[in-house]
Amino acid sequence: MAIQPEPEARRSVIHDIGYRKYDGIRLGEAYTWRTLYELGVKHCYGIGRAARFKVLPMMLLTIMMIPALVIVGVQVIVSDVAAQVLPYSRYSIIMQLIISVFVAVQAPALISRDLRYRLLTLYLARPLRLDTYVYARLAALATGLFILTGLPLLVLYVGTLLSGSSPASETTDLLGALGGAAILSIVLASIAAVVSATTTRRGFAIAAIITTLIVSYTVVATIQGIADERGNTEVAGYAGMFSPFTLVDGIQVSLFNTEASTPAGPPGTVGGLIFIAFAILIVLVCVGVLLWRYRKVAGR
């Protein structure tokens, strides 16, 4: 006997199909790394999370863009501004307060959170190795910072080209500045990640990161100012190593031939090499401390 079931009624039936085994593919560590990394970058800007997580990072990103947009506006309207008002390479050091706040807020959100809620245990009980976890988190934070520092440079570049500057020299300058922004992002992310990994208290981590960045810059700027006034350019130059922003500015000077944004850049080629080596050392030490710290936490 043929029964003609009503399509509407049919659709509303719920079948209890019981437990189903999974015999599909299981992807490897590269996929896990990417999953963790992509989510980390999105979380840096609160994407895919509740609105309250978007407010601060989006606000900071907007503030970062304002000088670039204003400069571009002026350049387009008053098209005879021949000289570049603000070199690309100087953008980060001028906007360092915004960058510092961003990394101070987002690094604990990304790093301390897993420790605080002990989510790390659930990650490490999966086929993901500890190193992979640490690198994915670090890379996500650095990428988030690179978006913050790089995006205004692109706006500035496009605006400058629109106002009729020669593309060749602008492109070289831009690429150098983007290189500097990338190095700055990696250095800042490493330092902030270490501070965040030592505490489960978000407020403490935020305060510690801001203090570290601002105090180090203030001390460096003061020493540089005094030394420069007394004509001791070598001391002024080397002092720049001890704050992330001036360190990266010095590296830009020696790698990309930009103009120093501090009273004195790194002294000569040797100085430049020392700056580069010091930045690499900072990152390596930070990664080492992170791995050591996580190995200790993992067994708990």
Added chain:
Amino acid sequence: MIATRELTKNFSHVVALDSLTIDVGAGVTGLVGANGAGKSTLIKILLGLLPATSGSASVLDLQVGRQDTEIRSRVGYMPEHDCLPPDVSATELIVHLARISGLPPDAARERSADILRHVGLAEERYRPIGGYSTGMRQRVKLAQAIVHDPELVFLDEPTNGLDPLGRDDMLALIRRIGTEFGIAALVTSHLLGELERISDNIVVVDAGRLLRASSTAEFTQMTGVLTVEVQDPSGGPNPRDRLGKALAGRGLQVVQDGSVLRIEIEDESTYDSVRDLVAELGMGLVRLEQTRHRIEDIFIADANAQGVPDGDPA
């Protein structure tokens, strides 16, 4: 499923595992021990989260310490402590963790929905975990442990913090995982009674050492104790003692316990002896009850036999 050989773990001041040698097969295995007996330490070593001091272990025929990544892709783990971030929903968290276990995005979403339904989380799974009750949190923790369809799952104190009703639900769920889902489970608890109900096998550890390992049926076998209470209708003095003496005369082990006698059951003839003697003495039988050994009794008996003091060894 799991085999350990002389597995030892020393922390700076404490021996957490002391030459532990156990074998765990398929089905649900209860790992029983007081707090600090080394249960969680054992699981962490098996997952490769903690290095063992000495000895060896294998999980699913893979070597712990050498094939940890592969082990972790085929097992699940529900930790004892709280491990859920409050600011995401259960669905978001489970999908994400399924992907970290290697499931492609579509499969991760599909299986998360399936598993959350199986553990009994309905509409609330879209709300942030921060607002969940303890029972719901435990379900989320269980869901993340089985979302990637592991062959074996470690459940560390899954009934912790649950009210009696939630406890029963959780135990029923674990039983289903072992039978219907076909996932072997190693379940720890400091409460012996609850594991008795759901486990195929029981392993008892104390102070990092193996006390006993056997099937649950063997633990609670029928050869138990017969509780007898009698009265004398003719008003004779002390019927309990007279029967006790007569039973002892037949070579049975008799213990007085208040108004009743407890008689070790040796075989079927024990019942006959009791019946015959009661009739012979002209007494009335008020109560005749067979009590099964419970895991508690054996645990205490074993502990006493090995000179381990009762109570918390930690």
